[in-house]
Amino acid sequence: MDELLTVESRVTPPSLSCPSCNGLLPFEFGDVECVLCGANVRVDHQPTRRAWKEEKVSCPNCSKVLIAGVDKRPAHLKCGSCGTHFDLLPKVVKVEIGCPNCGRKLRMKKRPGSREICCPACETDFVVKF
Numbered sequence: 001m002d003e004l005l006t007v008e009s010r011v012t013p014p015s016l017s018c019p020s021c022n023g024l025l026p027f028e029f030g031d032v033e034c035v036l037c038g039a040n041v042r043v044d045h046q047p048t049r050r051a052w053k054e055e056k057v058s059c060p061n062c063s064k065v066l067i068a069g070v071d072k073r074p075a076h077l078k079c080g081s082c083g084t085h086f087d088l089l090p091k092v093v094k095v096e097i098g099c100p101n102c103g104r105k106l107r108m109k110k111r112p113g114s115r116e117i118c119c120p121a122c123e124t125d126f127v128v129k130f
Helices: 046-054
Strands: 006-007 030-033 038-044 056-060 064-069 075-078 085-089 092-099 106-111 116-117 126-130
Touching: 106 116
Parallel strands: 006 085
Antiparallel strands: 030 038, 056 064, 075 085, 092 106, 116 126
C-alpha cells in the first residue's frame, strides 16, 4: 500500500474569537461550533481563501512547484508532472506558554478549548484555555 504523502500549507488562517464567549474558534471556514460554549458561528475569510488558491506548493515526490488552485484545507492534489497524489494540510499554529511555576517555555499547537498541561521541568499541572 502506498504511503499517504502530505504537505503543510504555509498560509495561516486568522485566529478568530467566538462572539459569545470570546474563546478561540476552530481554524476552519463555514459553519463551526465553538468548543467552549457550543455556539454556532458562520466563519469566512476571503483573503485567506484567495491566498490558499494561489499558494505555491512543492510536490513531495519530484519537488515541482504547483499552484494549489483550491480554496480549502485540507485539499487533495495531484502533481501534473509525476502524477503523485498528496494532501495539502492546514497550517497548525504553535504558541509558547510559560509554566506558572518555573517559567519554562512550552511550545504547543494552538487549538480551541481547554487543555491540562504538565510541565516537563517541574511537573506542575496547569490549565491552558484558548
